Amino acid sequence: MEETLGCLTRLRVGHSKGKPAPNKPCLLLAIICEIQAGHIVSPRVAIDDRLLARYHDLYELAAGKREHARPWLPLWFLTSDKGPGDEGGTLWQPVLSEALNAVIDQLGAPKSLDQLLKRFTTARLHPALYDLLEQETSAREAAALIIARHFTSSADLQARLHDYLEEAFASGAYEKAPEQLKGSRPGSPQQEKARSAAFRSLVLDAYDYRCAASRLRYITPDYRYLVEAAHLVPFAESQDDRPMNGIALTPNLHWAMDSQLIAPGPDHRWHVSPAVDALVPDNLWLCELDGQPLVLPQDPRWQPDRDALAWRLDHLQR
Template sequence: MGQPKSLKQIEQRFSTATLDPALFSALEDSTAAKEACSLLVSHYLSTDSDAYNRVRQYLQTALTSGDYEKHPERLAGGVREESQKYARSAAFRSLVLEAYDYRCAASRLRYITPDYRYLVEAAHLVPFAESQDDRPTNGLALTPNLHWAMDSQLIAPGPDHRWHLSPAVDALVPDNRWLCELDGQPLVLPRDPRWQPDRDALAWRLDHLQR
């Protein structure tokens, strides 16, 4: 059987894979995983430079992101390289969504498609540009519309673990009902207390609510 000559051929040959337990254990070591990935990419994609570069870049980001997920304390502080930014962003998203079990922290909505796409997004409490903090305690899982509403300072989660509505939102306008109904509602919290939102980050959000 000849070697696949493109990424498409590999995707056609392999839809799922099961690793031997011993191999899985060995690949838990990040150095071993990086070496294995490098060997596989070089072996199967050496004749397709475009696929080779895309898969290599993807694996580098995925492996670095995996390291961050194992050590979330490293997700705070300045970003030195663009690749580090992508890896940290991916780790932040993964950790936050998993912490909230893919459920919106405001509406409680949850939906996962068969191909593992989610209704919610990972939203920073204190924006990354200001905090340089990608730790999951600086994040919430929110549906896109409520993510936008929070970043627009129309709603805010407070240290009291409740949602607060900006006085700028006119409650007499029927179209604003979806926001008004959140006022005073409890914030959905992760089951694991390690990932519950940081009190100072919640206070920051409440302080920046439109008045």
């Protein structure tokens, strides 16, 4: 295991203001988190919104300015790092089309994420490394090695990264076993945070970051989401943080649902309270929602529970 994980301490990183640049280490920590959450399930890694958001979270923690993250740099230049062993394999290999593979060396480095994603949207992590990162014990050791080797400028930063990883691993355990999200919360504040994080992650991912009412989907350039994860039956009553008890909503519609002004029903349509006066022009944004279809997750496992939808409809202001 030491030989395999040793490649993580030999990354070729640039420097910024005399300090090692956090790009590659943050990307690898993000990949470790997503493997432990069950989102990455093979050495073939999809460069998707979820991985990019995780990278930005870690970059913000490491560098302080989320908007300065340049994810295309580590996604491209990680190909220059050797994988474990002496067989000459690379740590990270983009999956390219045959036509692009023939000319990739002539193109130079991409200058934006859009440019990179036009070249490849998946890459292959070294299989031996992936196999170890699947195991929680060795994944923790890998994360500790990266933090100890590449974030030496501040003991406080190292501690904050360890705290982030601890919560990510705990949240990931819930994501891999969402049935554990039903029932009373544990007393530990850390476990409560992890459970809430798992609920949010599972719900937003299920709805592909799209509002279940307005259909709006917006992700900022620094990978923040417009939507929030909203409980159908409040946790205080249901003790249920499973994604089937949640939907993705924009903040204003989350507020409207919790204020019992709107409700999704078992008929998979939105209902507006008669307390909302349709003759008031400022209420039009709510009134237009009446009868509109509820956006549903593509995966039937995460579609909202019918009893939870009925609870919401029963609690609509009359």
